[in-house]
Amino acid sequence: MTGQRPIGPLTWLILAFIAAPLLIVVPMSFSTAPSLEFPPPRWGFDYYRAFFTDSRWLQPLLNSFIIALGAAALTMLLVVPASFAMVRHRFRGRALTNLLLLLPLTAPHIVIALGYYSYFGSLHLTQTYAGVILAHTCLAVPMVFLTLSAALKGFDRNLERAGANLGASPLRVFRHVTFPVLRPAFVVAALFAFVQSFDETVVALFISGRDAATLPRKIFDAMRTQADPIVAVVSTLLLAAVIAAVIGSRAWQWRRKRMNAIAFAAQ
């Protein structure tokens, strides 16, 4: 890469081609047309008002949050101990456990969805929060496991020894040393699980039903029945949330880098 050269016209064209569909929902969300239409004939906030007053939309949004929070919490509860065991101990069946933990990464989502659909059906778990949370947890396990075990491998165990040496019981070592040092990795891993669940569509389509419908499922339904412009509103809001999150994390990284630079200068 030559780095400093300005971006050429062809590159702009390709960028526009890729990004346009992402951004086209933004103007459409401010439209007043009865169905999705571009360019919008007239502008207004009608569909925003509709979205924020319609329980048929707010309920799936709430569902999505409940399920994503539940899945993130359950995933962390399972994978944190699993990562510690896998990274720090050698035991029989360790290789097999590793394989099992990573399996959901390789299995096609549609196959997983079908499996859950028939299996959860017999357990009466379809159309329930618990069912969707369980399924999403399973899907989030591999990424969270990879993130946490990478962080754990890089963790200096002398820190824990120092903690014990200085008088901290194992529990207090975890609370005052291990957890605070690994906190960034824990946060990233939990965020992974949350986003994975919030974003997941295929399994949600199969098992969330109407009672536990998530936002992606509702969007899909809305598009299938009528091209409801509220979909554009939802998409725009999601897009805004993602962009805010990315900018936020970048700003945090930049601040850390700057602090490290100051630290380096101090030496």
Next chain:
Amino acid sequence: MAPQADECDRVRSPMMPATSSNVEPQAAHYLDIVDVVKTYDGVRRAVDGVSLAIPKGEFVTFLGPSGSGKTTTLMMIAGFEEPSAGDIRIDGRSLVSIAPHRRNIGMVFQNYALFPHMNAADNVAFPLRMRGVERAEQLRRAAAALDTVGLASMASRHPRELSGGQQQRVALARALVFEPDVLLLDEPLGALDKNLREQMQVEIKHLHGSLGITTIFVTHDQTEAMTMSDRIAVFNNGQIEQFAPPLEVYARPATQFVGGFVGDSNFLDVVVSDPARGLVRSNVLGELATAPSTLAAGTAARLMVRPESFRIGAGADAPKGWWNHCSVRIEGSVNYGDSVLVMGRTGDIPIRLRLSGSDATPLTEGDTVRVRWRAEDSCLLAR
């Protein structure tokens, strides 16, 4: 295991304290390591029967190559490893079944192991916090400890904002602030550059002097061991080869390993001819005088002579004493500025001589010179 039969025993001056021995009364012992064994697989022993009796306030160095068991022994004292056999006691109280966090032993780790999420003051206050000391008192004592190591102004800095030497001092302050019974230092100077290392050696020694805390210092650097210790325990293959004051380890190594590991040395193959008079015979150099020994006549042994023990010339004007002589053919030299290391051969035996610059100047490669050394500057070792 006790050091092997010390062939130099007879020449030990009465001023020197006895080496670690099981016959000493237990009164003075504070830290007692008794026949400690550590094995991970039940076969190979990382630590193979180590016994040390350390009086209160002593500065002891564990010296040895990597894999010699010195760090494993330290880890067992700290409680991070459990002995497979044997006992470790402080003041007569066994530590073996006590969890690390209840041992009240301070430790400085090789990489300092400062908590990256806490500033210097909180790092130092941590052991006090774990002991339920009141917050204001914690901070007061942490500040005092940082002051002792000259870092009072760095209290609010995080470890990443401190240089290696400063981190080292914070680690030292943190290990001392709770007034531990014993201080363990695991190669704490390894990561520092030479000047800083020498400065820290002096500071650690000074701190030890003013606090009088029983200290164990692990290193593979013989210079560090020589300059800092009251006594050195030389580790090799999981055993202690010698436990003695630095000068004794240097002048009268108990084994050939110690002689070779601590300082530079020449070894000559000899056969003991008259142990009482300290006479030995070398195939190449004939009869040589050394200190009297307990080895039986006819025993094959090795005579160790330090390179700096040699003098040039036959020594007609030499001060009184029993001198040995030999001719050395010079093969090369390295000038260190303050001294010259001359490499040569006597017969087919390689000999290294460390000479002062003025003694070495007239020598050139290919010359043959007469050299001499005093009987008491050599040491007879079992082969």
